[in-house]
Amino acid sequence: AQSVAQPEDQVNVAEGNPLTVKCTYSVSGNPYLFWYVQYPNRGLQFLLKYITGDNLVKGSYGFEAEFNKSQTSFHLKKPSALVSDSALYFCAVRDDRGSTLGRLYFGRGTQLTVWP
Amino acid sequence: EAQVTQNPRYLITVTGKKLTVTCSQNMNHEYMSWYRQDPGLGLRQIYYSMNVEVTDKGDVPEGYKVSRKEKRNFPLILESPSPNQTSLYFCASSARPGTYNEQFFGPGTRLTVL
Numbered sequence: 001a002q003s004v005a006q007p008e009d010q011v012n013v014a015e016g017n018p019l020t021v022k023c024t025y026s027v028s029g030n031p032y033l034f035w036y037v038q039y040p041n042r043g044l045q046f047l048l049k050y051i052t053g054d055n056l057v058k059g060s061y062g063f064e065a066e067f068n069k070s071q072t073s074f075h076l077k078k079p080s081a082l083v084s085d086s087a088l089y090f091c092a093v094r095d096d097r098g099s100t101l102g103r104l105y106f107g108r109g110t111q112l113t114v115w116p
Numbered sequence: 117e118a119q120v121t122q123n124p125r126y127l128i129t130v131t132g133k134k135l136t137v138t139c140s141q142n143m144n145h146e147y148m149s150w151y152r153q154d155p156g157l158g159l160r161q162i163y164y165s166m167n168v169e170v171t172d173k174g175d176v177p178e179g180y181k182v183s184r185k186e187k188r189n190f191p192l193i194l195e196s197p198s199p200n201q202t203s204l205y206f207c208a209s210s211a212r213p214g215t216y217n218e219q220f221f222g223p224g225t226r227l228t229v230l
Contacts, residue, residue, distance in 0.1 A: 042224070044159075044219075109158050
């Protein structure tokens with residue numbers, strides 16, 4: 001079965017510092033991985049995805065994610081955090097097999113707080 | 117503007133009173149899905165639909181029904197709501213399965229069942 005784990009419920013970082021939000025995955029086939037962000041009282045917004053190709057994926061708002069097959073990880077990163085990046089971040093893996101084709105499996109989410 | 121809309125955004129109801137949460141998308145997407153979000157549990161899929169008249173259970177379907185009579189609409193029905201269905205609900209859609217398109221999410225419906 002497909003699953004993702006976000007080992008940190010909360011990440012705190014000072015504005016201007018680099019940030020990392022961690023995600024590890026478990027899949028039975030090829031990994032198709034996504035990051036979403038949820039701002040307060042809003043729906044989820046797509047940030048970036050890894051399907052194939054370069055291990056470093058660039059997305060919206062200056063975010064990027066590094067795919068590491070040997071460590072089964074897909075960590076979200078940003079070189080310089082902004083206070084406005086404070087939000088709830090979800091990692092997800094897409095099911096690409098059989099009757100559950102297209103389903104997304106989400107992690108529990110990581111609350112990112114950026115201090116001014 | 118491409119979007120997924122949900123109504124109502126907020127709903128307080130009582131146990132046993134049937135309710136429907138509507139979901140509509142204007143992107144001609146085949147795939148639609150309902151999730152519930154609970155603190156510490158992330159998003160869990162309730163039902164999904166691969167296309168018109170094709171629906172299937174997700175991880176937590178008990179107590180919910182769905183229908184997909186038109187491509188753009190995917191209502192979530194709670195025939196007899198109970199307090200454990202108090203949650204934040206999201207509808208999402210994406211282009212056809214088998215491609216790697218991201219899902220687009222609605223703004224959410226916060227449901228309280230007393």
